[in-house]
Amino acid sequence: MIKFERVFKRYPGGFEALSDVSFNVEKGELAFITGHSGAGKSTLLKLILALESASSGNISVADLSLKNISRRQIPKLRQRIGTVFQDHQLLARRTVADNVALPLKISNFPKFEADRRVRAALDKVGLLSKASYFPPMLSSGEQQRVGIARAVVNRPSIILADEPTGNLDPALSAEIMQVFQQFQKVGVALLIASHDISLVNAMGCRTLVLEDGRLLP
Amino acid sequence: MTSTFSVPSNRLQQHVVDLKQAGQGMLARPAATLATLLTIATTLLVPILLLVISSSLTQTLDQYSNSPRLTAYLVESSNEDMIFNVSERLLLREDIGVIEVVPRARAFTEFANVSGFDGLLGELEINPLPDALIISALQLDPTKLESLAKELAAFPEIDIVQLDVEWIKRLQGFTQLMRNFGLLIGLAALIGFFLVIATTTKLIVQQSEDEIRVLKLIGAPDAFILRPLLYSGLLYGFCAAVMALILQLAMIVTLVSLINEFLVEYNTSMPTEIDFNLGLLGAVLMLLASSSLGFLAAGVSAYREVLKLEP
Numbered sequence: 001m002i003k004f005e006r007v008f009k010r011y012p013g014g015f016e017a018l019s020d021v022s023f024n025v026e027k028g029e030l031a032f033i034t035g036h037s038g039a040g041k042s043t044l045l046k047l048i049l050a051l052e053s054a055s056s057g058n059i060s061v062a063d064l065s066l067k068n069i070s071r072r073q074i075p076k077l078r079q080r081i082g083t084v085f086q087d088h089q090l091l092a093r094r095t096v097a098d099n100v101a102l103p104l105k106i107s108n109f110p111k112f113e114a115d116r117r118v119r120a121a122l123d124k125v126g127l128l129s130k131a132s133y134f135p136p137m138l139s140s141g142e143q144q145r146v147g148i149a150r151a152v153v154n155r156p157s158i159i160l161a162d163e164p165t166g167n168l169d170p171a172l173s174a175e176i177m178q179v180f181q182q183f184q185k186v187g188v189a190l191l192i193a194s195h196d197i198s199l200v201n202a203m204g205c206r207t208l209v210l211e212d213g214r215l216l217p
Numbered sequence: 218m219t220s221t222f223s224v225p226s227n228r229l230q231q232h233v234v235d236l237k238q239a240g241q242g243m244l245a246r247p248a249a250t251l252a253t254l255l256t257i258a259t260t261l262l263v264p265i266l267l268l269v270i271s272s273s274l275t276q277t278l279d280q281y282s283n284s285p286r287l288t289a290y291l292v293e294s295s296n297e298d299m300i301f302n303v304s305e306r307l308l309l310r311e312d313i314g315v316i317e318v319v320p321r322a323r324a325f326t327e328f329a330n331v332s333g334f335d336g337l338l339g340e341l342e343i344n345p346l347p348d349a350l351i352i353s354a355l356q357l358d359p360t361k362l363e364s365l366a367k368e369l370a371a372f373p374e375i376d377i378v379q380l381d382v383e384w385i386k387r388l389q390g391f392t393q394l395m396r397n398f399g400l401l402i403g404l405a406a407l408i409g410f411f412l413v414i415a416t417t418t419k420l421i422v423q424q425s426e427d428e429i430r431v432l433k434l435i436g437a438p439d440a441f442i443l444r445p446l447l448y449s450g451l452l453y454g455f456c457a458a459v460m461a462l463i464l465q466l467a468m469i470v471t472l473v474s475l476i477n478e479f480l481v482e483y484n485t486s487m488p489t490e491i492d493f494n495l496g497l498l499g500a501v502l503m504l505l506a507s508s509s510l511g512f513l514a515a516g517v518s519a520y521r522e523v524l525k526l527e528p
Binding site: 049051072075076077078079080081083085089090091093102103105106108111150 | 228230231428431432433434435436437438439441527528
């Protein structure tokens with residue numbers, strides 16, 4: 001589902017954020033990506049979302065090559081990826097339910113089905129009772145859970161998560177990881193960037209370690 | 218609770234939701250929205266007023282000048298035979314249509330009634346008014362009309378010929394000037410209208426930059442982001458046109474009596490109650506044009522701004 005082949009990413013000025021990175025994440029696989037701050041984790045996620053383009057090498061996501069991806073294709077690509085952002089990226093002026101419903105609204109889902117999915121997603125992250133709240137009324141951990149609900153509501157084929165449990169307590173982190181595992185079981189490919197080594201070890205999944213832009217063997 | 222789950226089931230519903238969202242966005246900033254609408258409405262008002270007044274006047278004047286009339290006052294010694302003879306000769310001409318004979322006795326009675334001096338005039342032993350012929354000319358060309366008037370004046374039975382088209386020509390020239398001026402102002406107003414809506418849209422985009430970036434991040438295509446902005450432009454155009462129409466009606470009510478008084482001063486035979494309004498079709502066309510232009514202005518501005526924003 002996600003395939004990197006000898007990918008380099010150089011920024012103007014010569015800084016190389018990623019050097020010769022190659023890996024695959026298959027359908028139904030949950031993989032972690034770890035590394036110290038500045039190792040290139042965020043750059044890698046940005047490349048997958050076509051927020052940036054690789055300097056060289058090939059990236060394909062959900063059978064779509066990102067090498068010559070057109071501007072029109074980018075939204076379609078992002079609609080197939082559920083993304084959990086470290087800084088939540090919620091719309092402050094919309095309710096929790098409306099935030100979660102956004103991917104469905106973009107995909108033009110029928111109302112009944114959308115309502116059902118929004119409720120189910122909020123129920124999974126334990127926030128159904130706060131559906132009518134606005135994000136600033138929630139704690140950082142709750143906002144993170146809204147972001148997770150939004151990422152999974154569209155039942156994407158790929159889920160990317162950047163420090164999804166960074167603001168959550170251990171019990172809730174475990175619950176969220178269980179949600180991710182449920183998606184893994186139904187064939188979703190998950191790539192999770194995390195600093196939380198204990199969580200990564202506890203999950204026993206494949207781990208990609210980045211160091212100064214290089215993937216360690 | 219259910220009201221918070223508002224996801225549309227089809228594309229039409231999506232457009233309705235976007236239109237509603239655009240309206241709610243305008244209502245959320247009532248002062249700014251009112252200021253923008255008033256700016257656009259007043260921009261539209263001046264050319265509308267000029268065009269409405271000039272069109273109504275031109276229409277009325279055209280109707281009037283399509284049957285130009287000359288009044289021939291006969292010599293003092295005229296009598297029934299003379300009136301009959303001269304009328305018969307005049308009717309043989311191809312440039313004259315109908316002749317209405319106004320005998321001096323009738324003219325005296327009408328003058329007495331209209332002037333209110335009937336008591337005083339009744340004491341006069343003689344009628345000082347001449348017999349008159351009101352001649353409807355088939356000729357519309359002012360130069361040929363003047364030439365006809367000269368030919369009529371040469372008849373020995375006719376003392377004076379009065380041709381009342383000069384003031385119509387002047388008024389027609391004035392209304393034409395007013396119309397041209399209205400069109401020029403209208404053109405400037407359209408540019409102003411376009412710029413106001415484009416700037417307003419640009420400000421809305423700038424205020425929603427974070428939201429637009431998030432939407433793009435989760436896969437919203439440009440059309441999804443642009444739709445509420447386009448509807449916002451459409452609503453601005455529509456509401457401003459409604460306001461301009463209301464203001465125009467209010468101004469016309471104030472101006473109409475002044476204009477009609479002005480017409481009375483010139484000629485009593487001309488319709489002195491002119492209907493100054495845009496008409497239903499005119500109003501509908503204006504609403505459509507204004508809404509479309511608002512949509513277009515918002516589209517041009519929003520497309521440029523939204524394209525620039527990347528997550």
